[in-house]
Amino acid sequence: MQKVPFCTAILLFLLPCVVFAGELKGRITDAKGEPLPFATVYVKGSTIGTAANASAEYRLPLTPGKYKINCQYIGFQQVVFDVEIKGDEVVAHNFSLKEQALEIKNVVIKANAEDPAxxxxxxxxxxxxxxxxxxxxxxxxxxxxxxxxxxxxxxxxxxxxxxxxxxxxxxxxxxxxxxxxxxxxxxxxxxxxxxxxxxxxxxxxxxxxxxxxxxxxxxxxxxxxxxxxxxxxxxxxxxxxxxxxxxxxxxxxxxxxxxxxxxxxxxxxxxxxxxxxxxxxxxxxxxxxxxxxxxxxxxxxxxxxxxxxxxxxxxxxxxxxxxxxxxxxxxxxxxxxxxxxxxxxxxxxxxxxxxxxxxxxxxxxxxxxxxxxxxxxxxxxxxxxxxxxxxxxxxxxxxxxxxxxxxxxxxDSTYAKYTSPEYRDSMRVRGNKFSPSKLIMGGYSYRSKGIKHTFSTNSALGGMVSYNTVEGLSVSPQVRWAGMLDTGKYMKSVVRARYGFGNTHFNTYGRLSYLNTNRAWRTRKWEIGVEGGKYLFQYNPRNTITPLYNTFTTIAYAHNYMKLYERWTAAAFFEQNFGNGFKWSLKAGYQRRMPVSNTSFFTIVNDERTRWTNNVPATLDKVVWEEHDAALVKVELSYQPGIKYIQYPKFKSPQYSKWPVFRAQYEKGVPGIANSKSDFDRWLFAISDYMDMKLLGGIEYNASIGGFLNKNYVSLPDMMHVADNQLVLASPYLRSFQLAPYYMYSNVADMYGELHLEYNLNGFLTNKLPVFRRARWNVVTGANTLYMDNGNYYAEAYVGIDNLGYKIFRFLRVDVVRSWDSFNNTGWGVRIGIDQGMIGLVSGVSVNEDNEKFEW
Known part of the structure; x- marks a missing residue:
C-alpha cells in the first residue's frame, strides 16, 4: 500500500481546521460517456472526500496543496488523479472509469464442486x-x-x-x-x-x-x-x-x-x-x-x-x-x-x-x-x-x-404566497364548507380567522343518532370548542345534549377546562377544569360497546347489550404531563345515580321476546342497585422510564423508550359527604410493553393486578368491570376479552388480576408456506386471563391471521377464540379485528378522549 508523503499528511491533518479555498469539480462517466451517479471521490490516504450527484457531477473543496485524488464506483476500476490547488482556484477534471476487469485465479471448477465464493x-x-x-x-x-x-x-x-x-x-x-x-x-x-x-x-x-x-x-x-x-x-x-x-x-x-x-x-x-x-x-x-x-x-x-x-x-x-x-x-x-x-x-x-x-x-x-x-x-x-x-x-x-x-x-419564490394570511384564510374558508358527508362520517368542523377558535361536532356514525331499549331513538349532538388565549394557552369545552324519543328524557352535559402547554417542550402540559350535568352512562366505564354497534345488534338481533343508568354529576379535575414519561391526574366529584328501565323494543326479528334482557344485567341482579349519591376521588399515575428526546431549535420533543409503561390507580368512595353512600377503596397496578424478537416476531403484553381494600358500599358502576365483548368484531386485543359475556365477570374481589399476552410471528414459520408468504399474512396467537379470589377465573386463547388487506392497507385480522372458566363454561367464536387507527369512530372499546374523561 502506497505511503502518504509527510507534508501531505500534515496538510491532511490541518485540512478540517481551516476554511476551504479551492475546489476540484467535474463529472464521472464510464468509457461510453454514461454517467455514474453517486460515485466516490476522495483524497487518497485520508477520510476527506465527496460523492457525485445523481447526474454524476461532483465537487470537492480543497485547501492549496498537492493531492492524489481517487475516484471509484462499484464494478469499475479505480482512477487516481494528481492535482495541485493554488489559492482559491477551481480545477475542472472529468473522470472516465472503465468497467472492472475481473480475474479468476487459482480456481479449478469441477462438476458438483462448491463454488469458491x-x-x-x-x-x-x-x-x-x-x-x-x-x-x-x-x-x-x-x-x-x-x-x-x-x-x-x-x-x-x-x-x-x-x-x-x-x-x-x-x-x-x-x-x-x-x-x-x-x-x-x-x-x-x-x-x-x-x-x-x-x-x-x-x-x-x-x-x-x-x-x-x-x-x-x-x-x-x-x-x-x-x-x-x-x-x-x-x-x-x-x-x-x-x-x-x-x-x-x-x-x-x-x-x-x-x-x-x-x-x-x-x-x-x-x-x-x-x-x-x-x-x-x-x-x-x-x-x-x-x-x-x-x-x-x-x-x-x-x-x-x-x-x-x-x-x-x-x-x-x-x-x-x-x-x-x-x-x-x-x-x-x-x-x-x-x-x-x-x-x-x-x-x-x-x-x-x-x-x-x-x-x-x-x-x-x-x-x-x-x-x-x-x-x-x-x-x-x-x-x-x-x-x-x-x-x-x-x-x-x-x-x-x-x-x-x-x-x-x-x-422559495412561492413560499410567501402559500404562507400569506390571504392564502391560509382561503384554505380555511374552503375547509369550513359544510357537506352532509362530513356530518355522517367524521363530523363538521369550523375554524375562525387566525385559527383563534375552532368548533367541531360528532358524526352520525360516531353516535349522534342511535337506538337503545332505554331511550328508543336517541339523538345526541356534541359540540367541541377550543379558543386560544395566548401562545400555548387555551380554553376548551365540550357540550353534549341528548334526547330519547322513547323515555322522553332530555339530558345535557358539559365540560370546561383551561389547557397550558409548554411550547419549548412538546407534550409537557397541564389542564384543569370542571364538568357537570345530567346524562346517560354505561355501568361499565370502559364503554365496551359503542352506540353504533348496539344500534345494529338491537335492531337486527334483539340483543340490547348496552346497559345504562342516569346520573347528575358535578366534578373537578387536574391533569399533568411532564413530557418525560411521567403523567398523573386527579379527579373529585359528586354524583347522583338513578336507575332507568327499558321503554322501547323495536327490532326486525320475530322471536325478540326471548332475546330482550332487562336494563340491569342478569348476572348482577343480586347487587344492590338503587338511587343513591356518591362522592368519589380518583388519582392515576403513569410512568415510562428512559424517554429519549430530539432537541429542535425552538422546542424539545419526546420520542421513544425501550422501557415498559407502569401505571397505578387508586379510587375511593367517600361516605358521609352530603348524602354519599359510596364507601370503598379500590387500587390497580399495571405494566405493559412490547418486546421485539427480530426474526422470531414480537411479543406484547398488558398485565394488571388490583382489588378492593374496602367494599362497604359498592354500587354497580363502581365494581371492577372487565372489557368484555360479544360482537363478532374484535375489541382491542391487549385490553379486553374477546368472548367474555357482558357483565359476567364484574366483581368486587379483594384481589384480582388480568393478563393479556399476544405473540405476532410477523412471518416467522409462515413464510415457508406458499399461500401465506405470497399474501404476506402473519400468524398471531395469544391469551387473555382473569383471576378473581376464591379460585375463580376466566381464560381464553386464540390463534389468527393478521396483515390482511391490500398493498399498505393491511388493517384486518381474523381469529378463532376458545374460552373456559371456573364455572365450567366453555365457548368458542370467530373475531374479525380492525386496526383501531383505521376504524376510528366505531372501535370496540371507546377511543374517544372525551368519552373516557367523562367516565370514572
Whole structure:
C-alpha cells in the first residue's frame, strides 16, 4: 500500500481546521460517456472526500496543496488523479472509469464442486464479530441530501381528476412539479455531526435547508448506517417488521446462495466480487453483489436490493449502496451510503434518495460524555435554519441537479404566497364548507380567522343518532370548542345534549377546562377544569360497546347489550404531563345515580321476546342497585422510564423508550359527604410493553393486578368491570376479552388480576408456506386471563391471521377464540379485528378522549 508523503499528511491533518479555498469539480462517466451517479471521490490516504450527484457531477473543496485524488464506483476500476490547488482556484477534471476487469485465479471448477465464493464468505463470517466490535467509538461529519420524486401518477384518484385539473396543477407546480404534475415533491440538505460510543448515539444538525420552507427542519435523525456486520440488519428505520438477514450473518449460509465472479487489485488489496441470491423467496433477504477484501475479509463495498419478496411493509423496493475505505490496517470505515426506496401505489410511482456522504471520520477516539447527557439523541444548532443559499453554494458536497435548482427557485419564490394570511384564510374558508358527508362520517368542523377558535361536532356514525331499549331513538349532538388565549394557552369545552324519543328524557352535559402547554417542550402540559350535568352512562366505564354497534345488534338481533343508568354529576379535575414519561391526574366529584328501565323494543326479528334482557344485567341482579349519591376521588399515575428526546431549535420533543409503561390507580368512595353512600377503596397496578424478537416476531403484553381494600358500599358502576365483548368484531386485543359475556365477570374481589399476552410471528414459520408468504399474512396467537379470589377465573386463547388487506392497507385480522372458566363454561367464536387507527369512530372499546374523561 502506497505511503502518504509527510507534508501531505500534515496538510491532511490541518485540512478540517481551516476554511476551504479551492475546489476540484467535474463529472464521472464510464468509457461510453454514461454517467455514474453517486460515485466516490476522495483524497487518497485520508477520510476527506465527496460523492457525485445523481447526474454524476461532483465537487470537492480543497485547501492549496498537492493531492492524489481517487475516484471509484462499484464494478469499475479505480482512477487516481494528481492535482495541485493554488489559492482559491477551481480545477475542472472529468473522470472516465472503465468497467472492472475481473480475474479468476487459482480456481479449478469441477462438476458438483462448491463454488469458491463459499470459502470467502465463511472467512468473512468468521471475522464478522471482529469488525462489528472493533469500532468502539465513531464520529463523522455527514452531508445528507434527501430527494423525493414523483415519477408517475394516475389520471384520477378517489374520483378527483389529477391530470388536466388546473387547480391541482397550479398547486403542484407551486410545489415544484412540471406540467404533468411530476417532479420533486420534497428536497432537503443537511450538515450533520454524528457521534457513537458503541452504546449511545448523538446527532447534531449544524445546518439544514428545506426547499420551499426557510424554517424547515429536514430529517431530525440520519438514516442509520446499515451495518452488514450485524446478524440482523434493519435498514431505513425498520421498513421490515423482523429486520433482514445479513449476507455474512452467522447463519447466512442457510439463507443465501453465493457465486464467485472474480477478483481485482485496488491499492494493493485483492477484492473478491460475489453475487448474492436468496435461497427462498418471501423471507427478509437481500440480493445483489458484495465485495470482500481478501486476507482481511472486510466489506469493501456492496450493492444490495430488497424487493416485495423480502416482505417489505411500506415500500416496494429498497436499494442500498455502500463504499468503505481503509483508514488503517484492519480498519475499514464507511464513506458513502445511498438508499433508494421506491413506492408504487394507486398509480403513483414515488422514488426517494437518501444520500449520506461521511467525511472526517474518527475511529476509537474519545468522545466527551457530555454529548450524551440529557437523553437527547438528536439536536439542532440554534441557527441551523438561518443559513442562506450562498452558504450552501459553498458548503454542499453534492452539486445540485437541474431539477433541484428549479425546485429551490420555484418553491422559495412561492413560499410567501402559500404562507400569506390571504392564502391560509382561503384554505380555511374552503375547509369550513359544510357537506352532509362530513356530518355522517367524521363530523363538521369550523375554524375562525387566525385559527383563534375552532368548533367541531360528532358524526352520525360516531353516535349522534342511535337506538337503545332505554331511550328508543336517541339523538345526541356534541359540540367541541377550543379558543386560544395566548401562545400555548387555551380554553376548551365540550357540550353534549341528548334526547330519547322513547323515555322522553332530555339530558345535557358539559365540560370546561383551561389547557397550558409548554411550547419549548412538546407534550409537557397541564389542564384543569370542571364538568357537570345530567346524562346517560354505561355501568361499565370502559364503554365496551359503542352506540353504533348496539344500534345494529338491537335492531337486527334483539340483543340490547348496552346497559345504562342516569346520573347528575358535578366534578373537578387536574391533569399533568411532564413530557418525560411521567403523567398523573386527579379527579373529585359528586354524583347522583338513578336507575332507568327499558321503554322501547323495536327490532326486525320475530322471536325478540326471548332475546330482550332487562336494563340491569342478569348476572348482577343480586347487587344492590338503587338511587343513591356518591362522592368519589380518583388519582392515576403513569410512568415510562428512559424517554429519549430530539432537541429542535425552538422546542424539545419526546420520542421513544425501550422501557415498559407502569401505571397505578387508586379510587375511593367517600361516605358521609352530603348524602354519599359510596364507601370503598379500590387500587390497580399495571405494566405493559412490547418486546421485539427480530426474526422470531414480537411479543406484547398488558398485565394488571388490583382489588378492593374496602367494599362497604359498592354500587354497580363502581365494581371492577372487565372489557368484555360479544360482537363478532374484535375489541382491542391487549385490553379486553374477546368472548367474555357482558357483565359476567364484574366483581368486587379483594384481589384480582388480568393478563393479556399476544405473540405476532410477523412471518416467522409462515413464510415457508406458499399461500401465506405470497399474501404476506402473519400468524398471531395469544391469551387473555382473569383471576378473581376464591379460585375463580376466566381464560381464553386464540390463534389468527393478521396483515390482511391490500398493498399498505393491511388493517384486518381474523381469529378463532376458545374460552373456559371456573364455572365450567366453555365457548368458542370467530373475531374479525380492525386496526383501531383505521376504524376510528366505531372501535370496540371507546377511543374517544372525551368519552373516557367523562367516565370514572
Amino acid at each position: 463459499y470459502a470467502i464468505i465463511r472467512k468473512a463470517i468468521k471475522k464478522r464479530k471482529f469488525y462489528q466490535k472493533q469500532v468502539s467509538e465513531f464520529q463523522s461529519s455527514i452531508y445528507m441530501k434527501t430527494v423525493v420524486r414523483n415519477r408517475d401518477m394516475p389520471e384520477q384518484i378517489f374520483g378527483i381528476k389529477l391530470v388536466g385539473n388546473d387547480e391541482v396543477l397550479a398547486e403542484s407546480q407551486g410545489g415544484g412539479a412540471d406540467s404533468n404534475n411530476l417532479g420533486i415533491m420534497y428536497l432537503s440538505e443537511q450538515e450533520i455531526d454524528y457521534y457513537n460510543d458503541g452504546k449511545r448515539a448523538r446527532t447534531i444538525i449544524r445546518s439544514v435547508r428545506e426547499s420551499g420552507d426557510p424554517n424547515g427542519l429536514g430529517l431530525p435523525e440520519v438514516p442509520p448506517v446499515v451495518s452488514f456486520y450485524d446478524n440482523n440488519v434493519n435498514p431505513l428505520w425498520g421498513i421490515t417488521e423482523r429486520g433482514c438477514i445479513s449476507p455474512i450473518s452467522e447463519n447466512a449460509l442457510l439463507y443465501y446462495k453465493y457465486k464467485y465472479e472474480g477478483e481485482f487489485i485496488q491499492d494493493g488489496y485483492t477484492i473478491n466480487k460475489i453475487k448474492v441470491t436468496p435461497r427462498r423467496l418471501y423471507e427478509p433477504l437481500f440480493q445483489g453483489t458484495i465485495y470482500i477484501v481478501d486476507k482481511e475479509w472486510a466489506i469493501h463495498s456492496l450493492d444490495m436490493i430488497l424487493t416485495k419478496t423480502a416482505n417489505l411493509t411500506m415500500i416496494d423496493t429498497l436499494r442500498i449502496e455502500q463504499t468503505y475505505l481503509p483508514l488503517k490496517k484492519d480498519v475499514w470505515i464507511i464513506k458513502n451510503q445511498v438508499q433508494y426506496p421506491t413506492v408504487k401505489l394507486f398509480g403513483f410511482d414515488i422514488a426517494i434518495n437518501f444520500i449520506a456522504v461521511y467525511d472526517n471520520q474518527k475511529v476509537n477516539e474519545p468522545i466527551p460524555d457530555s454529548l450524551f447527557q440529557d437523553k437527547i439523541t438528536s439536536s439542532y444548532e440554534a441557527d441551523a435554519t438561518d443559513k442562506d443559499s450562498s452558504y450552501w453554494q459553498n458548503k454542499r458536497l453534492l452539486p445540485l441537479e437541474d431539477d433541484e435548482k428549479r425546485d429551490y427557485k420555484k418553491k
